[in-house]
Amino acid sequence: MKYNFQKIEKKWQARWQDEKTYEPDFDTAKAPFYNLMMFPYPSAEGLHIGGVRTFTGVDVYGRFKRMQGFNVFEPIGLDGFGINSENYALKIGEHPATLSKKTEKNFYRQLEEIGNGFAWEEKLETYDPEYYKWTQWIFIQMFKRGLAYRKKASVNWCPKCLTVLADEQVVSGQCERCSTKVIKKNLEQWFFKITDYAERLLSGLDVIDWSENIKTAQRHWIGKSEGARIRFFLVDVPGQEDKKHFVDIFTTRPDTLYGATFIAVSPELAKFWMDVGWQVSDEVRAYVMKCLETPTPAGVGAPTKTSGEKTGIFSGISAVNSINNEKIPVWISDYVLSGYGTGAIMAVPAHDERDFEFARKYDLPIKKVVEGEGDVFTGDGKLINSGKFEGLSSQDAKEKIVTHVGGEQKIQYRLRDWLISRQRYWGPPIPMIWCDKCDKWMPEREENLPVRLPDVKEFRPTGTDKSPLANIPEFYKTTCPECGGEARRETDVSDTFLDSAWYYLRYLDPKNTKEFVSPERANKWLPVSMYIGGSEHAVLHLLYVRFVSMALHDMNFLSFAKDSGGEPITCFRSHGLIVKDGAKMSKSKGNVVSPDEYIRVYGADSVRMYLAFLAPLEDGGDFNDTGIRGITRFLARVWQYFENKNNTDKHDAETENYAQKTIRKVSGDIEQLKYNTAISSLMQLLSQLEEAPSARASYALLKMLAPLAPHLAEEIWREVLKNESSIHRTSWPEAKAIAEDLTFTLVIQINGKMRDSVETEIDINEKDAAILALSREKIKTQLAGKTPKKIIFVPRRLINIVV
RNA sequence: GCCGCGGUGGCGGAACGGUUUACGCAGAGGACUUAAAAUCCUUGACCCGAAAGGGUUUGUGGGUUCGAAUCCCACCCGCGGCACCA
Numbered sequence: 001m002k003y004n005f006q007k008i009e010k011k012w013q014a015r016w017q018d019e020k021t022y023e024p025d026f027d028t029a030k031a032p033f034y035n036l037m038m039f040p041y042p043s044a045e046g047l048h049i050g051g052v053r054t055f056t057g058v059d060v061y062g063r064f065k066r067m068q069g070f071n072v073f074e075p076i077g078l079d080g081f082g083i084n085s086e087n088y089a090l091k092i093g094e095h096p097a098t099l100s101k102k103t104e105k106n107f108y109r110q111l112e113e114i115g116n117g118f119a120w121e122e123k124l125e126t127y128d129p130e131y132y133k134w135t136q137w138i139f140i141q142m143f144k145r146g147l148a149y150r151k152k153a154s155v156n157w158c159p160k161c162l163t164v165l166a167d168e169q170v171v172s173g174q175c176e177r178c179s180t181k182v183i184k185k186n187l188e189q190w191f192f193k194i195t196d197y198a199e200r201l202l203s204g205l206d207v208i209d210w211s212e213n214i215k216t217a218q219r220h221w222i223g224k225s226e227g228a229r230i231r232f233f234l235v236d237v238p239g240q241e242d243k244k245h246f247v248d249i250f251t252t253r254p255d256t257l258y259g260a261t262f263i264a265v266s267p268e269l270a271k272f273w274m275d276v277g278w279q280v281s282d283e284v285r286a287y288v289m290k291c292l293e294t295p296t297p298a299g300v301g302a303p304t305k306t307s308g309e310k311t312g313i314f315s316g317i318s319a320v321n322s323i324n325n326e327k328i329p330v331w332i333s334d335y336v337l338s339g340y341g342t343g344a345i346m347a348v349p350a351h352d353e354r355d356f357e358f359a360r361k362y363d364l365p366i367k368k369v370v371e372g373e374g375d376v377f378t379g380d381g382k383l384i385n386s387g388k389f390e391g392l393s394s395q396d397a398k399e400k401i402v403t404h405v406g407g408e409q410k411i412q413y414r415l416r417d418w419l420i421s422r423q424r425y426w427g428p429p430i431p432m433i434w435c436d437k438c439d440k441w442m443p444e445r446e447e448n449l450p451v452r453l454p455d456v457k458e459f460r461p462t463g464t465d466k467s468p469l470a471n472i473p474e475f476y477k478t479t480c481p482e483c484g485g486e487a488r489r490e491t492d493v494s495d496t497f498l499d500s501a502w503y504y505l506r507y508l509d510p511k512n513t514k515e516f517v518s519p520e521r522a523n524k525w526l527p528v529s530m531y532i533g534g535s536e537h538a539v540l541h542l543l544y545v546r547f548v549s550m551a552l553h554d555m556n557f558l559s560f561a562k563d564s565g566g567e568p569i570t571c572f573r574s575h576g577l578i579v580k581d582g583a584k585m586s587k588s589k590g591n592v593v594s595p596d597e598y599i600r601v602y603g604a605d606s607v608r609m610y611l612a613f614l615a616p617l618e619d620g621g622d623f624n625d626t627g628i629r630g631i632t633r634f635l636a637r638v639w640q641y642f643e644n645k646n647n648t649d650k651h652d653a654e655t656e657n658y659a660q661k662t663i664r665k666v667s668g669d670i671e672q673l674k675y676n677t678a679i680s681s682l683m684q685l686l687s688q689l690e691e692a693p694s695a696r697a698s699y700a701l702l703k704m705l706a707p708l709a710p711h712l713a714e715e716i717w718r719e720v721l722k723n724e725s726s727i728h729r730t731s732w733p734e735a736k737a738i739a740e741d742l743t744f745t746l747v748i749q750i751n752g753k754m755r756d757s758v759e760t761e762i763d764i765n766e767k768d769a770a771i772l773a774l775s776r777e778k779i780k781t782q783l784a785g786k787t788p789k790k791i792i793f794v795p796r797r798l799i800n801i802v803v
Numbered sequence: 804g805c806c807g808c809g810g811u812g813g814c815g816g817a818a819c820g821g822u823u824u825a826c827g828c829a830g831a832g833g834a835c836u837u838a839a840a841a842u843c844c845u846u847g848a849c850c851c852g853a854a855a856g857g858g859u860u861u862g863u864g865g866g867u868u869c870g871a872a873u874c875c876c877a878c879c880c881g882c883g884g885c886a887c888c889a
Contacts, residue, residue, distance in 0.1 A: 213807050213884085220806065223888060251889060264889090310887075340888045347889085353804095354887050414888050535807095538884075577883080613827070614815060619808095620882085627815065627828040633842090634827085676816070680826035747822050752870035754822045781856095792869050798821055802869045 003639040005603030009711040013112055021726050022066075022074060022117035026508065029071035032525045035062035036504055036569075038533030038541070041079040041496075042103040044088050047110040048585050049593040049623055050578030053611035057575060057675065058532045059116040060612060063707035064670045065530075066117070067732040073525060074117055075507035077124040078104060081132070082496030086426035090460055096426045097455060100127055110595065115604040115710050117728065124510045126499035131506060132428035133450035134516040135499055138548065139420075140431055140443040145555055147193045150441065153419060154184040162463035183293070187465050190430060190492065192418040194547045198222050200565055201415075201546055207564045210572040211618070217538040223414025227252035228398070229342065230407040232263055232319040235327065238279040247319060247330070250341030250412055253351065255397035257405065258386040259369035260346040261359065263319045263330045267291035268338035270315065280316060284332065287313040291334045310335040310358050321346075322405050324387060333358065341412055351378055370394060418544065420495045423467040425459040427493030435480035435487040444489075445481050451489070467491045501544040502552075504528055504568065519559065526560040528569040532617075532673075535574035545569065573673060576620025593623055605709035606632045612675035612708060634683055635712055638705065641686065642716045647693035653739070658688045659697035663735040666704050679708065700733040747798035748773045755782050766793040773799050 037058040066072040080100050089096040124131050142148040160180040202222045205215045234245040270288045312333030319330050349359035349366040356376045359366050370381040380394035389397050429451045431444040454475045459468050469475050469491035480487035508521045552558045553566030580591040598607050610628045615621050662685040669678035685701050706713035706727045717727035748756040756778040770791050792800040
């Protein structure tokens with residue numbers, strides 16, 4: 001009988017749900033294993049083939065762990081809030097709320113059809129008020145703890161789309177959608193104080209088992225620098241001659257202080273000086289204003305400048321380098337970042353590439369103070385031209401010089417605070433209230449949560465600095481939680497990355513109306529055992545998840561993983577990216593490969609296995625479907641093998657031994673997410689079984705196949721082999737002792753090149769092997785009478801004759 | 804520019820100090836069939852040779868080693884991330 005996958009796959013998907021095959025018992029589980037995949041944001045075009053590869057890849061691992069005896073929890077949900085979804089809604093002119101209902105349905109259909117062992121009863125969507133109620137609650141806790149605060153900040157603004165853009169939507173200074181030059185706008189924004197956690201986020205990386213590339217990216221993003229803050233007193237400040245002014249700079253190279261030939265300050269700092277009344281020339285004023293208007297793309301927190309031609313202008317002010325009382329000019333330049341350090345630097349052109357470039361351009365002095373090669377020497381070395389510090393090494397000089405000039409040792413991080421507010425519609429309203437009378441921001445009362453996102457017609461960005469919610473008095477008009485007077489709600493919504501920073505917690509307890517998660521469940525199931533997702537989230541989502549968990553720990557809302565300071569994820573692996581024709585799949589490029597047609601034609605099992613067979617899960621690659629028939633042939637052969645009942649009654653010692661080796665290999669491969677080689681081993685085992693059928697080996701094959709082809713394996717297990725309960729609840733075959741091989745193939749090399757091979761007994765010693773090798777006809781011919789100089793013998797492998 | 808990953812048959816990929824190309828796809832030849840599909844069997848890098856056999860080959864060039872795709876150095880190319888962080 002032919003295997004009818006269409007009917008059979010549907011049947012088992014329904015029965016697994018009925019039988020709750022993949023629902024863990026949260027409270028009694030003895031060996032919890034939290035198998036998490038990054039939940040998708042439901043785009044309108046549906047799941048693409050790369051997503052299917054990731055999700056089924058994660059599922060293979062989860063099913064493997066379940067069969068190894070773990071109580072696996074593998075939840076699924078949708079990250080449906082956010083600008084991506086909203087932009088698409090805007091484009092097609094449909095309301096995000098109605099659109100999300102459609103995409104939700106389509107996504108869940110697809111996610112069911114791929115045959116994953118999801119715990120469907122715990123599914124969640126971030127736009128569900130029962131979910132974002134707790135997103136808002138977390139915001140409030142952050143506020144109460146002083147981790148959420150307001151400050152003025154530049155945001156990215158697209159003048160054509162009339163909206164702010166997320167940092168990720170600014171591509172080299174232009175709007176991702178319309179390529180209009182993005183400008184900066186100075187708005188008051190909500191921030192999360194992630195910088196308070198810089199050190200913990202950094203040191204935690206040492207104890208978690210995450211893909212190395214992700215850890216490196218995070219270390220770099222946090223960017224710890226050890227240096228010093230040094231004060232320079234200013235002279236010639238126009239209009240301020242009677243007062244004593246100074247500028248503080250941050251440097252990692254205080255040892256080069258003697259080489260400082262000018263001070264450079266950011267345009268923002270210069271603007272501040274102007275604002276407090278320092279008089280500057282018209283040219284300087286014009287330069288500063290021009291810099292501040294120039295668009296700049298942004299990082300995670302406050303915006304930073306991009307590279308490019310450095311410009312600058314002499315401010316008219318000078319500074320005194322207190323180590324040698326030298327008077328040096330203060331320049332204003334766009335190469336100095338305002339959001340890092342103090343927004344001012346001491347420039348040492350002889351020992352810093354950027355300062356050198358600037359000094360060259362404006363013809364400023366270059367003074368060498370460290371011995372070393374080249375025009376610009378950025379390494380450490382022996383100090384020269386440095387007064388009494390002459391001759392010291394850079395290392396020794398650093399501390400001494402800082403002390404000498406009364407500077408302060410300072411650790412500086414690159415990390416900026418997390419800008420959390422968005423002037424958009426499709427997100428959780430930030431649950432804060434401003435009261436004029438009380439003159440402060442207050443959180444909404446927790447019993448009033450959620451602050452519902454109103455269902456309004458006009459959801460498009462307003463073109464002002466405000467969210468569309470600011471046009472809806474029924475929304476923003478409210479009463480003050482403290483004085484009861486008239487008050488106004490915050491009309492911004494929060495960043496979608498806040499939704500996804502805690503979803504793994506809610507999965508454990510999605511129907512809990514009293515708490516965001518019950519402490520018992522959190523303690524039992526966390527940290528997440530295995531998390532698999534894309535490396536594009538290396539420094540966004542994957543940093544926020546850690547930060548929010550640590551913050552919730554500090555507020556005593558969570559208490560798992562105390563040893564690691566509240567690291568939420570033990571193990572993270574990033575999957576490779578599947579591209580099509582060399583490009584990332586996207587609707588605009590028209591290269592999105594949909595899984596639907598493949599599943600219809602070949603079935604979910606074939607699609608799952610084919611995608612797994614392409615390459616290791618952690619590798620990516622270009623998608624093509626030329627090889628899928630190899631998998632369907634294999635599955636058809638498996639089906640045929642088991643349909644022949646005789647095969648499961650027989651016994652063959654050699655096959656059994658072979659199966660043991662396969663079990664070892666496949667178990668190891670799956671553990672390392674190398675499903676491609678696992679499948680290859682299963683194919684070889686099947687060939688062996690077809691030659692010499694054997695009962696136990698047959699079962700081992702079927703069980704090892706179960707995570708990869710769950711429907712087919714279940715059909716054979718229950719309908720053909722007549723087992724009562726699911727194969728997915730059975731245990732993984734155990735590798736028994738392997739019968740020792742009695743012989744092996746001895747490879748015979750001459751000068752490292754293989755010339756011959758011979759089957760011989762496994763324990764042959766060097767002497768016998770040499771005699772055997774030298775007696776071979778081929779070898780005699782090759783040697784042509786030459787005598788071996790040396791013999792290298794590797795037991796059970798080869799013999800190398802050196803002449 | 805910096806960081807990370809990678810470069811192996813016509814293709815996806817194995818091997819990660821010891822027989823390069825496991826497994827699969829595509830190709831070629833054959834069997835079955837009236838025919839096709841499906842299935843099964845054989846074959847499978849390049850060059851020289853009728854054959855036996857020999858030589859070459861893991862991006863390029865060096866090095867270490869009895870032996871290198873694998874380790875080291877330099878370079879070239881591709882992909883991803885970060886980009887004036889003082």
